[in-house]
Amino acid sequence: MAAKKSHWFLNILIVLTVLVCFCAFAAHYKNWLRIEQDKMTILSGIYYHDLKFDELDEVGLVDRIPPMMRLNGFSAFEKGKGVYQEFKDSLTDKKVYVFVDNFEQQKIYLKNKDESQLYLNLKDSLETLELYQLFLEKKELKGKTTSEK
16 A cells, blocks of 8 residues: 655645635734824724824714725725725825725714825724724814914
C-alpha cells in the first residue's frame, strides 16, 4: 500500500485564508471610534477618517442621506461605508464620507469648514444619540471660545 501524502501547505493556506476573511469581517463589522480631546478617529475596515472638533461647521440629525454616487466603498444590507459624491456636486471634488451601520436609524450629519461632509451612525441608536450630544457640546464649546477671542 502507498502511504498517504500529507498536504500541509494547502492546509496552512486554507487556515490563513479563513483567518484573513475573519479579520476583514471583524474590521468592517462596525464603526470603530477613538475619541480624544480635540478630535475623533473613525475606522471601519479600510476606511479611516480623522475629524477635528474645531473644524466642525454644522451638526445635525437626518433620517435619510441624499442620493449620492459611490466613488468607492460598499453598501450591503443595512450597512454603507465609503467615499461618496453628491449628484449636484459632480463637477467638483467634494467628497462625502459615509460610515453607516444601520440605514434604518437616524444618522449624524457633520459638515466641516472645508465643505466636506460626513454621515455617521452606530448600530445602537442610543449610542448614536450620545455621540450626537458630544458633537453638539464640542461645537458649542468651540463657539464660546471663538466669541471670547
